[in-house]
Amino acid sequence: MPFSKIEVLNKLEKIKYRGPDNLGYEKINEITLGHLRLSIIDLDMRSNQPFTFKQYKIVYNGEVYNFTDIKKELEKTGYSFTTTSDTEVLIKGYDAWGTALLSKLNGMFAFSIYDLEKNIIFSARDRLGVKPFYYYWKNGKLEICSQMAPLINESSEICNDAVSAYLDCGYVPSPLSILKDVYKLEPGNFMIIDLASNTLEKKSYWSLDKVEVNNISYSRAKEELHELLKDAVKIRMRSDVPMGTFLSGGIDSALVSSIASKFSKDPINTFTIGFEDPIFDESKVAKKFSDVIGSNHIENLCNASDVRNLIPDLLRVYDEPFADVSALPSLLLNKEAKKHVTVALSGDGGDESFLGYTHFDFMSKFINISKIPLVLRKMMCLFPWHYFVSARKTTITSILKTNNPDEYSIKTFLGFDSIQNKVNIQWFNKYLDFKHNSDNPFQRMADLNIKLWLENDSNVKVDRASMASSVEVRSPFLDYRIVEFARQLPVIYRYQDGIKKRILKDILSEYIPEDLFNLPKRGFTIPLGSWIKCELKEEFLKTLSIEALETIPNLNVSKIHKIIRKHMHVNEKRDYSSTLWRIYILLKWKEKYNL
Secondary structure, eight states: OOOOHHHHHHHHHTTGGGOBTEEEEEEETTEEEEEEEOOOSOOSGGGOSSEEETTEEEEEEEEETTHHHHHHHHHHTTOOOSSSSHHHHHHHHHHHHGGGGGGGOOEEEEEEEEETTTTEEEEEEOTTOOSOOEEEEETTEEEEESSSGGGOOTTOOBOHHHHHHHHHHSSOOTTOOSBTTEEEOOTTEEEEEETTTTEEEEEESOOOOOOOOOOOOHHHHHHHHHHHHHHHHHHTTOOSSOEEEEOOSSHHHHHHHHHHHHHOSSOOEEEEEEESSTTTOOHHHHHHHHHHHTOEEEEEEEOHHHHHTTHHHHHHHOOSOOOOTTHHHHHHHHHHHTTTOSEEEOOTTHHHHHTOSHHHHHHHHHHHHTTSOHHHHHHHTTSOGGGTSSSOHHHHHHHHTOOSHHHHHHHHHHOSSOOBSSOOOGGGGGGGGGGGSOSOHHHHHHHHIIIIIIIIIIHHHHHHHHHTTTOEEEOGGGOHHHHHHHHHSOGGGTEETTEETHHHHHHHTTTSOHHHHOOOOOOSOOOHHHHHHTTTHHHHHHHTOHHHHTTSTTBOHHHHHHHHHHHHSTTOOSOOHHHHHHHHHHHHHHHHHTO
16 A cells, blocks of 8 residues: 655654654555664664565564574575575575465564565464554555554544454454454464455464374473473573663563573563552562572562553554453563663463463363263252352353353353343454364363464464563463464363462473462452442443433443442442543543544
C-alpha cells in the first residue's frame, strides 16, 4: 500500500518506543519500508534497516540467538559479511536457502523480505509467537506492522468475531485482530505475497506435533534438560548492551538467573518488583535467591497508586484490547529495569511446558469428578455447593456438567460462564488440534496452554510491557528445543501427585536450597478486586454504564450489570474483578480509538 514519507513517519511515531535508536525509511517501486531499531547486536549504523543484499530488502524485529552458527555455515558456502549483526545473516540465509532458512533459526522474530526480482514479499514469524506480526490485507492492499495502532485509520471497523473471542478470553487470539481485515500471522507460519497477482499464501513450518513419549530415565532426562537450559540461557546472553535478569520468587526465574550467574564473569543484575501487600509480594524470597547466586540485586517496592497510574500507559501500549491485569506490574518492572539494562532474561514459558499452573491441579480434581456418571453429576447441580466452596454457582454447575477432560481444558481457557449474549466460539476451531496430539489429558491441556494462552496472552504481555520501555526480554524456556523436549517427557517427570514442575525443582536444587523455593505459587498480580470496590469504584461505574455496555457487540448486558452490583456489594466475598476489568479495558479502547 503506497504511503507518503510523512504518513509512514507518523505511523512509526506511534510505536517509536519499540526502536528509539534509529528510524529507517526507504521507498522502492510501490513498496514503502520503515523500521524502528532497538540496537542490541552490532550497534554500528551499518546494521540499520531497511537492510539490502542483492535484490533483497529486509525489515526485521527480534533476535536470532544462533546466528553465529548460521553465519559460519554460510561462510563455508562462500558468503562474506560486512557486519556482526543477525540481520545480515537472515537476509543472506534467505538468499542461500529460501524458506528452508526458517528451520535453522532459533530465536524470536518477525520479518519481511522484499524480493525486487520476483516481486514478492516473504514474511515469517517465530515458532511460539514471541514477536508480534500484524498485517492488513484487503483487495490486494497490504500493510504490515509489529503493533496495530499504526494500522488503525478512519475507515477501520471492529471485528465482531474478535469481540466475542475477547469477551471469553480477555485477549484476541490469532489469526484474528480486533479490526476487520487486520490479521495476525500465526506463530510457526510464513506467508508469501505475490505483488504481481495480488495473492497471499500462508504455510506452517512448525507446530506442536503428535507426542511420542521418550523412553528415558528420570536422571537422564534431568541431565539432558539441564544441558539444554544452560545452552538456551548462554545463547541469550549475547549482547552488546547491558543486560540482567528478572528475578521473582518463582522457580523459573530463579533457575534462569542461577544459570546466567554461572556464565557471567561479573555478578549479574537481577530485578524484582515488590508490593506493600504481603499477599502479592515475592520480593523477600527473590532477595534470598539473589543472596545465594550473588547477583547485583535491584528491588523496587511499589504501592497501589504506582500501578494504577500506569493504566493510561497500558491503554497506549497495548493497542489491541488486552485484559491480563499482570501487564500493569510488568510495565513497572520493565520501566525500572531500563534504568540499568537494555536486555533482560526472564522465566516466562516454564509453567506451560512443565505444568506449573494451578489449573493442572484442578484438572487432576476434575478427572476424579468425571468418574461419577454424568447423569448423577447433573443431579448434583441441584445442591448449593457454592455456599460451602469459594466458587460461583455457575462455575460449579458448568464443571459438573462437563463431559470430559478436553472439554474441561477448553472451559479453563474460555471460561466456565460466558458473558457473550449468544455464544460464538467458531474461532476456536483452529485450536482443536490439541485433542489429537497426546494420550495424556495433562499434556493436551499443556498444548492448548501453549498454542492459545502463551501466544496470545503471556507473549503479548511481555512484548508490549518490555518494548514500552525499550527493553528486550529473552525467555530461555521459550527455546523451541526445550518445548519439544518437555513434551516428549513422561508427564510424571513434570507433574506428579500434585507436585508441579518436578524436574525443574530438582534442577534448581543444584543451585538454591530447596527450602527457599518450595513455596506456593503466587503469580504476578495485583489486588484489583479491592481497587474496583474502593479507589477505582467511581471510574468503573462511570465507564461501565448501561449505555456504554450496549455498544459492545454480543455482550450480555444484563449479566454484566448484575455482576457489577454483586462485586460492589460490601458483603460480597466472591471476586468478579477479572470480568469487570475485561469489559473496562474494551470500553476504554473503544473510547480511545473512537470505534
